[in-house]
Each structure stands twice: as C-alpha cells, then as structure tokens.
Amino acid sequence: MPRTPTAKSKPLDGAVIPVPEEINFDLQLPDPEDSKISEAEFQQQINLAWQVCDRIDLQTDVWRGKILRTVRDREKQLGEDRGMGFLNWLKDREISKSHAYNLIELANSADEMLSEGYLEETDVNQFTKRAFVETAQAAPEVRQMIADTAKQGNKVTRREVRQLSDEWTAMTSDLLPETVREKAANQTIPARYLAPLVKQMEKLPEVHQVSLRDTVEECPDVDTLKQVTAEARYLARYLESATQVQVLANSNLDLETALEEALRLGCLNSTADLVNQAAQMEQLVTKLHATWRRINQLTDRLYVDTGASTPHLRSMLSSLERLSGESIDVTIGDPTGEGWSREIRVKIEDDREDEAPVETGDWE
Known part of the structure; x- marks a missing residue:
C-alpha cells in the first residue's frame, strides 16, 4: 500500500509544490506530442509527477519509467539535437542512460500487464522489479499463474518467475521429445536443464532442431542435455555471427557445409568462436576508422586556432x-x-x- 506523504516537497527550482494527502497512482502526464503546451508548463507537470513518485514503492519506478518515456517522446517529437535534450534531462537528475531505459522497460511491462488484465495496480508492489519485467516477458499462461499468486498477497521474486517459466517450458515445448517432457513432469529431470536448451534451439533452423532433438531422445539424461545445450549455443553463435562477417558474406563460401565439417571434426566451439571474433574485429575496425577520422578533424581545427602563443x-x-x-x-x-x-x-x-x-x- 502507498505511504501517506508529508505535506510538502521542494522541487529543484526551490518552489514549493503541494503533494496530495492521498496519492493517486493515475498521475496525469502531459501529451509529449502536444505542441500547444509550452516548455515551461511541460517541465512543471513532469517535475510534479516525478516528485509524487518519491512517495511510492515499486510503483515509483513504474511511474518514473512513464515520466522518462514521456520526456523522451517529447524530444523525439521536437526532433532537435538528435535526442540531446533527453540526455541533458537525465544528466541534470544524475540518471544514467542505461538506468533510464531500464525504468522505461519497467513502465512498458506495467502497461502490458495492466492493459491485458493480468493485474490490478494494487498488486504491483508484490513484485520485485526484475520479477515484474520477467513476468511481462513470460508466456501468457505463466503470467496468469504468477498474477494469481500476487493477487493472493504473496511476494513474487525473480527466482519464482524463472522456476515457473522453466517448468512450463519443459512440459509444453514441442522442441523437446515427449519422453523428456514426461520426465520433466514427474521431476525425473529438473526443469532448469531443459529451459536453456529450448531457448538455444529456438534460435536454430529446423534442420538443426531435429538433429538435436533426436540426440536428446536417444539418451535423455542430464549429461546429454548439458552437452546438447552447449552445442546448440555454439550453433546459434556460428549462424548469427557468420551473417555479420562481410568477408564471408561477400565470398562464395558455403557456410552450411563449413558448419557440417566443423560438426564432423568436433571443433564446432572453436569454429563458432572464430567467426564471432571475426565479426567483432570488423566492428572494431569500423569504430577505429570513425575515431581516427574524428581525431584528424579535431587536430586540424586546433592547428588552425593555435600558434606561437600556445607552445x-x-x-x-x-x-x-x-x-x-x-x-x-x-x-x-x-x-x-x-x-x-x-x-x-x-x-x-x-x-x-x-x-x-x-x-x-x-x-x-
């Protein structure tokens, strides 16, 4: 439940803004696309909403995310300075860019969960932040089960969300053989070994999925699951990185055949790592060139602006x-x-x- 605030709070500009005795979670944020709202009025409404959020628990960060999203969208609408206004807004409040986008993600998760009817606003504080985000990203059936737990007044952590998601994946994924799903249902095989395998297999073409599925079906034990999961991870890394390497894309190389040869020789891990490193190297060279150009531009400018008086x-x-x-x-x-x-x-x-x-x- 929200805590009742003290009577007043001071904003950054020193003016006193009254805070309502009973906090209403339905804060009214200005429309970021409304050009009729002056910048001063827009900032005043944003600052008031931000201060009210200081009085709320998890919903504080949900609303902070909505506020940040509103400011960001306002800057997008104005289209000035390529987003520097939003970055300056964050800098003034000592908020890192990564933290800001984590809060925006939290707000997006809240919008999705509430709009789809999984939760009421009063249930939000039953979650930890990461548990809330991961619940929003889970399968609909998992969301509903977790939401029911929260509505009963139980605290929901990231561990519970992951455990329930793993169990659901292990018992329902078509990428796993029926025998393995049965072992997961009777807890002969822990679900925590199956969910990572399914996650990696989802990234692969069907031909590789079938091959890995057959391997698991032949020997459905924990050691095989670990081995196949690692192989699926290397396959996914190879297939993703190979398409990003320009020197490979511009050649007549048959990447699939090269992959089959690596599998036959048992050197898939090294091959995947090689291709991944090649992709990173091309990206680093591109970044190096851009930085080198920038250094030259700045050096030329300073040579023009300096002289004998600045030895x-x-x-x-x-x-x-x-x-x-x-x-x-x-x-x-x-x-x-x-x-x-x-x-x-x-x-x-x-x-x-x-x-x-x-x-x-x-x-x-």
Whole structure:
C-alpha cells in the first residue's frame, strides 16, 4: 500500500509544490506530442509527477519509467539535437542512460500487464522489479499463474518467475521429445536443464532442431542435455555471427557445409568462436576508422586556432601525430621501456578520404 506523504516537497527550482494527502497512482502526464503546451508548463507537470513518485514503492519506478518515456517522446517529437535534450534531462537528475531505459522497460511491462488484465495496480508492489519485467516477458499462461499468486498477497521474486517459466517450458515445448517432457513432469529431470536448451534451439533452423532433438531422445539424461545445450549455443553463435562477417558474406563460401565439417571434426566451439571474433574485429575496425577520422578533424581545427602563443598545446598536437597519421603507433606494456613492452603499428588506407563519416544518433 502507498505511504501517506508529508505535506510538502521542494522541487529543484526551490518552489514549493503541494503533494496530495492521498496519492493517486493515475498521475496525469502531459501529451509529449502536444505542441500547444509550452516548455515551461511541460517541465512543471513532469517535475510534479516525478516528485509524487518519491512517495511510492515499486510503483515509483513504474511511474518514473512513464515520466522518462514521456520526456523522451517529447524530444523525439521536437526532433532537435538528435535526442540531446533527453540526455541533458537525465544528466541534470544524475540518471544514467542505461538506468533510464531500464525504468522505461519497467513502465512498458506495467502497461502490458495492466492493459491485458493480468493485474490490478494494487498488486504491483508484490513484485520485485526484475520479477515484474520477467513476468511481462513470460508466456501468457505463466503470467496468469504468477498474477494469481500476487493477487493472493504473496511476494513474487525473480527466482519464482524463472522456476515457473522453466517448468512450463519443459512440459509444453514441442522442441523437446515427449519422453523428456514426461520426465520433466514427474521431476525425473529438473526443469532448469531443459529451459536453456529450448531457448538455444529456438534460435536454430529446423534442420538443426531435429538433429538435436533426436540426440536428446536417444539418451535423455542430464549429461546429454548439458552437452546438447552447449552445442546448440555454439550453433546459434556460428549462424548469427557468420551473417555479420562481410568477408564471408561477400565470398562464395558455403557456410552450411563449413558448419557440417566443423560438426564432423568436433571443433564446432572453436569454429563458432572464430567467426564471432571475426565479426567483432570488423566492428572494431569500423569504430577505429570513425575515431581516427574524428581525431584528424579535431587536430586540424586546433592547428588552425593555435600558434606561437600556445607552445604547450602545439606540443600536445605534435605528440598526438602518432595517432592521427596514416600509420597509428601504440605501445602496450611499460611505456618507459624498462619492463615488457611491445609497439603495435596499424596503417589506415581509406579509399574515400574526402567523404564525411556517417553519424549515428543517440536514440534507442
């Protein structure tokens, strides 16, 4: 139940905003797309709602997520500075971007759970935050069972949600053989070994699902489940990474045949890791090139703005030439040379040096 607040609360600007004696969870947030609302009025309504949330338990974070979502959508509607207004709003309140989007996810989960009739608003405080989000992501049948537990006044943690989800998956997934589902039903095989397997198998094409299913059916024990789950994970990693590696996509390589050969030799793990590392390397090279271009732009600008009156700044620019030239030199290890060290040299050749790098936005 919500706690009754004290009479007043002070906002950031120093003005006193009254807080209602009885907190109403149905806070009225401004429409982020309403251009008729002035920025001052919009911020005042947002700040009032944010302060009211200081008096509530889990519903505090649900409403904080709704507030953050409203501010974010307002910035999207204005379309200014590529989301910098939202990021500045977070910075003023010392809220990290990741925490903000976690709260928005919590708000989205609440909207889904309440709109579909699984819960009443008074039931929300029976959940931990992670349990609430995972309940919203669970199968409809699992949601209903967990919601019934919450309505009975029982606390719901992430552990209960995962356990119930695992049991439901183990007993209902068509990806598992009937014999295995029966063992899960009579608890001969713990459900916690089956849910990860199903999760990995769902990422695979049907041909691989059938092969893994047959393996489990031949030997339905815990050791086999662990082995097949690992194999499914490597298969999923290989198939996902292989499509992201440009040097593979641009070649005439038969990726499926290469996969079959890796399976035959028992080196699927190493093959999947190799392809995954290749995908990461291409991404790192792309990021390196963009950073290198940016360093060159800033260096050129500072060289124009500086002169003989700034010898130390000029000296700094000269030192950074090891990173801004066509050949990038970096020393790893002991930079003084007294201990172990190694110099790494990378040469960058851009076939379109005159084109500006593509910028990316801040929105998620």
